[in-house]
Amino acid sequence: MKTEVQTKKTKTMEKTEEHYTFKLNENVTRQKVTFKNRFGITLSGDLYLPTNSSKLNLPAIAISGPYGAVKEQSSGLYANQMAARGFATLAFDPSYTGESGGEPRNISSPDINTEDFSAAVDFLGLHKAIDRNKIGILGICGFGGYALNAAAPDKRIKAVATSTMYDISRGTANGYYDSKTEEERTKEYVQIGEQRWKDAEKEKTSYGPTGLKNLPENAPQFVKEYAAYYTTSRGFHSRSLNSNGSWSLTNAVTNMNAPILHYIKEISPRPILIIAGEKAHSKYFSETAFEAAVEPKELLIVPNAVHTDLYDQIDKIPFDKLESFFNENLN
Known part of the structure; x- marks a missing residue:
């Protein structure tokens, strides 16, 4: 595992390579780190440590999401x-x-994305400043679902929280509010299969258009809210595919074919905190995950918040609740 102190960049580089969508807290340090998952993929992260703490046995939290975002955005x-x-x-x-x-x-x-959380736990558990018996995880948006999936079998994870959660597998397979028919899903599978032949023939992965740019006036409100985050100075980052790219045209098939919350009950007796916005189009994912889970569990609905409010609106994100939840359960 490799850790390197973040180097200073020129102003030009700060706007590209080292651009963050938020300001580093004056009481926090940030370091670039790398670690590998069990598939041998090298993951890149930022390790944040409190500067005013001299103790070694710190509790720790691994954080990722939203789906299609980067660590310089919401997770950071x-x-x-x-x-x-x-x-x-x-x-x-x-x-x-x-x-x-x-x-x-x-x-x-x-x-693989579920494994990424466990690889982050590997890294944290080997860090000299961290108590490996006090590690939790937090997933945002689509990585909320993956976080719950990771916590079920990985008993090293002592507590799991989600914020503005998506169940990517359910949403991809069934559409919003489970409206997709079997016929529609079969048609998608056929299209993906045809695309695979095209990609195999070209020996090159194909991608769709950047979906959040140049939205039509009749785009759904929640899509406009995504664009208001990812394509403006509020949340844009050049490496974020939601800001500046798109998923591959064959990406959906593995999520469609692999339900991720089948074993959510096996997180117990470790605690779950699920946070969702009252006005979020995605709230039903959080509600049904909460219903499927067993105690100890808590569902916190943030008044008047839409899905993307919980990406970066500090006055709406319940950080006090997250602090108390992890303090109580990482002990």
């Missing part, structure tokens, strides 16, 4: 805030995205 913002509250935090880019390894680019996998 959460890590920054939680480090200021006394936790060692690791915000990381999932496999095949951001600065993490894996080819081809911009693909996801319910298996």
Whole structure:
């Protein structure tokens, strides 16, 4: 495992290679780190540590998401805030995205992305400042689902929280509010199969258009909210595929074919905190995950918040609750 102190860049480089969508807390340090998952993919992360803590046995939290984002966006913002509250935090880019390894680019996998959380736990548990018996994980958006999936079998994870969660497998297979028919899903499988032959013939992965740019006026409101985050100065990052790219045209098939929350009950007796916005289009993912889980569990609905409010709106994200949840359960 490799750790290197973040180097200073020129102003030009700061806007590209080292651009963060939030300001580093004055009571927190940030270091670039790398570590490998069990598939041999090198993951890139930022390790945040509280500067005013001299003790070695810190509790720690691994953080990733949203789906299609990078660590310089929402996950880093959460890590920054939680480090200021006394936790060692690791915000990381999932496999095949951001600065993490894996080819081809911009693909996801319910298996590999679940493994990415366990690899982050590997890294944290070997760090000299961290108590390996006090490690939790936090997943944002689509990585909320992957975090729950990781926590079920990985008993080293002592507590798991999700914020503005998506169940990517369910959403991809069934559509929003489970509206997709079997016929529609079969048609998608056929299209993906045809695309695979095209890609295999060209020996090159194909990608769709950058979906959040140049939205039509009749785009759904939640899609406009995504664009308001990813394509503006509020949240844009050049390495984020939601800001500046797209998933591969064959990406959906593995998520469609692999339900990720089948074993959610086996997280118990370790605690779960699920956070969702009252007005989020995605709230039903959190509600049904909460229903499927067993105690100890808690569902916190943030008043008047939409899905993307919980990406970066510090006045709406319940950091006090996250702090108390992890303090109580990482002991």
